Amino acid sequence: MSADEALADFRREIDSIDEQLVDALSRRLALCARVGVFKRERGIPMMQPHRVEEVKRRCAQLGADKGLSEPFVYEIYSLIIDHACRLEDEIIDAKED
Numbered sequence: 532m533s534a535d536e537a538l539a540d541f542r543r544e545i546d547s548i549d550e551q552l553v554d555a556l557s558r559r560l561a562l563c564a565r566v567g568v569f570k571r572e573r574g575i576p577m578m579q580p581h582r583v584e585e586v587k588r589r590c591a592q593l594g595a596d597k598g599l600s601e602p603f604v605y606e607i608y609s610l611i612i613d614h615a616c617r618l619e620d621e622i623i624d625a626k627e628d
Contacts, residue, residue: 556611563615567622577619583612 570577587608594604
């Protein structure tokens, strides 16, 4: 196998993992939307600071257990959770039709 072929194989595998990551993010945000509806229907505030920090720390530790940098995983989850919170906030603030 040539270097170009080997590199192409690596890239295909990375592309496949990227698809899985995007699919997982899509599923996670769809579930967050359901949580937003649930909270809106029950008058539960969007922000649950203890839960946000719990998720970031748990995922950072999961990452560390797999050899990833804790700060790296923490930062990724900060972005994911920030987006999820904005989504929930929009849903909670939306008027029911």
